[in-house]
Amino acid sequence: LIGIYLQEQRDAIVSAFKTFGFTRPDTSASLQADQEGKFLQLTDVEDFPNKPASTAASKASRSLRSDLAKPVTNLDGSTRSRSKRVKPPAADSTASVDSRPTKVRTQGSRSKSKRVTPPAADSTASVDSTATKEGSGSRAVQPPAADSSPSPAATSMRKIRPILRAAGPVPSLVIAGADKGGTSEAYAMLAREFQVVDKGQEEKKELGCLYLVMHGAQAVQQCYLQYFGQLQSNMSKKVLPIDATPNYYYSNQFYARYISPPKILAQVAPSATILFLLREPVSRARSLYNHFLISVTGYDLTGTLEEQLEEELVFLNRSAPQTLLNLFVDARCVQQTDCNMWHYWHKLREKYQETARNFRRNRRKDVDNKRIISFILSSMYFPFIYTWVQSFDRVALMESEYFFQDTSRLWQLLQIPRSESSEDYRRPENRALTYDATSQLSDGIQKRLKQVFHRPNTLLRKYLSKLETRGFSVFPSVGSNSWWAAGDPLLRPHKARKVTVA
Numbered sequence: 001l002i003g004i005y006l007q008e009q010r011d012a013i014v015s016a017f018k019t020f021g022f023t024r025p026d027t028s029a030s031l032q033a034d035q036e037g038k039f040l041q042l043t044d045v046e047d048f049p050n051k052p053a054s055t056a057a058s059k060a061s062r063s064l065r066s067d068l069a070k071p072v073t074n075l076d077g078s079t080r081s082r083s084k085r086v087k088p089p090a091a092d093s094t095a096s097v098d099s100r101p102t103k104v105r106t107q108g109s110r111s112k113s114k115r116v117t118p119p120a121a122d123s124t125a126s127v128d129s130t131a132t133k134e135g136s137g138s139r140a141v142q143p144p145a146a147d148s149s150p151s152p153a154a155t156s157m158r159k160i161r162p163i164l165r166a167a168g169p170v171p172s173l174v175i176a177g178a179d180k181g182g183t184s185e186a187y188a189m190l191a192r193e194f195q196v197v198d199k200g201q202e203e204k205k206e207l208g209c210l211y212l213v214m215h216g217a218q219a220v221q222q223c224y225l226q227y228f229g230q231l232q233s234n235m236s237k238k239v240l241p242i243d244a245t246p247n248y249y250y251s252n253q254f255y256a257r258y259i260s261p262p263k264i265l266a267q268v269a270p271s272a273t274i275l276f277l278l279r280e281p282v283s284r285a286r287s288l289y290n291h292f293l294i295s296v297t298g299y300d301l302t303g304t305l306e307e308q309l310e311e312e313l314v315f316l317n318r319s320a321p322q323t324l325l326n327l328f329v330d331a332r333c334v335q336q337t338d339c340n341m342w343h344y345w346h347k348l349r350e351k352y353q354e355t356a357r358n359f360r361r362n363r364r365k366d367v368d369n370k371r372i373i374s375f376i377l378s379s380m381y382f383p384f385i386y387t388w389v390q391s392f393d394r395v396a397l398m399e400s401e402y403f404f405q406d407t408s409r410l411w412q413l414l415q416i417p418r419s420e421s422s423e424d425y426r427r428p429e430n431r432a433l434t435y436d437a438t439s440q441l442s443d444g445i446q447k448r449l450k451q452v453f454h455r456p457n458t459l460l461r462k463y464l465s466k467l468e469t470r471g472f473s474v475f476p477s478v479g480s481n482s483w484w485a486a487g488d489p490l491l492r493p494h495k496a497r498k499v500t501v502a
């Protein structure tokens, strides 16, 4: 932990130096370019360090293993065949977990005195249909057959298959984004098929354990222990510990400038699969706007969607954010070993809050310090995806629109045997909610949105294509018809309808 802390501090100091224009000689050329606001050539994306994420993940896991005194519970017999044995948590250590209130606990009712006991070795059914019995009742996932030149499909299977193995009281699957990308439906489909939290826990889509990132990896791990500590198959269902908190990908609530949430999560759950459902940015903005308009309080949401977007576009076109934006959008900073992208991201967001508040103050008197939602920045997916891939080698990505067309594609993506159910798992409010005229966008703003998303979407497409060749699951394939293949948001024609709330 001291090592991580020192590394974070070092990143912070170097980032601060860069922000103020002081650089080390070896990075001065790129910073010079940054400050001139020049974009990297697109070809540079292809030159992104092809650092195998597994190295990062295993390094992170190694460091946590030595740091965390408390061993994790093994949920699946298959892990017993590993050379390293995982011990169940001691009863007293569990008590200390439970006695420490966390932010997450306040979100739902949790039993404070719950003791975590190790599940019976054979109680958890392996999810993998290829699992075979090994030894006395323990189950193991068969390693993929060795192939000399794996096809992308075969490689992606290899990447994804480990999802089917529960590896302790930590999530096997994290649906990390995007909010409004269809994550509730994806979660509901999985929760219908699998036991997702332990029986004493209320089923909850967004566990939010990573919100504790400021308190370190151990706090995150302890939070998961509450949900998954006693996770066992209830016989009718197989086990798949899931955390589906869709704004993890851009760390909505962390404000942990010098901490990389994916890095911390990789220390806690290095073998987790990270799923992203990426919705076309403008549809996402529209959906987000309606969501906040109708069911969320505590944010300063005024005016129509167009007015909100206008504000953000004006901000993004100013010269000061441009420099930050270029650093952020290109994920250029991530390519330097001494730079933390999250620093630029949070700075950018903070500046937006400040600027938008000033815009609003000029128009009306009653502006307070409520948070202001950004509809554009968080849909610039590329830098986020990039940093997540640096920490995890099991990442699956699907275009939301592709998922909406046929939700059973989720089973394919995750290599889970197909479910026959064709139920609509959408939240009732999502099913009943329709947009009203306040989400209409003029041609002028659509054109400007197209421009602002051109660069991030192009980078995303290039990067996804690279990931695909590296064997990551990307659905649909980057070559086929998708909004990211188009390079620009599709800006589909949109009919105004009456708002009805269920």
Ligand SMILES: Nc1ncnc2c1ncn2[C@@H]1O[C@H](COP(=O)(O)OS(=O)(=O)O)[C@@H](OP(=O)(O)O)[C@H]1O
Residues within 6 Å of the ligand: 178, 179, 180, 181, 182, 183, 184, 185, 246, 286, 287, 288, 290, 291, 403, 404, 405, 407, 426, 430, 431, 433
């Ligand atoms: N099958 C299917 N077909 C079409 N649209 C679908 C489907 N499943 C989910 N959705 C739409 O996804 C939006 C909700 O996304 P999330 O569940 O990720 O939202 S949230 O972030 O958890 O609040 C929400 O979008 P909007 O209706 O545009 O707001 C849902 O309607």
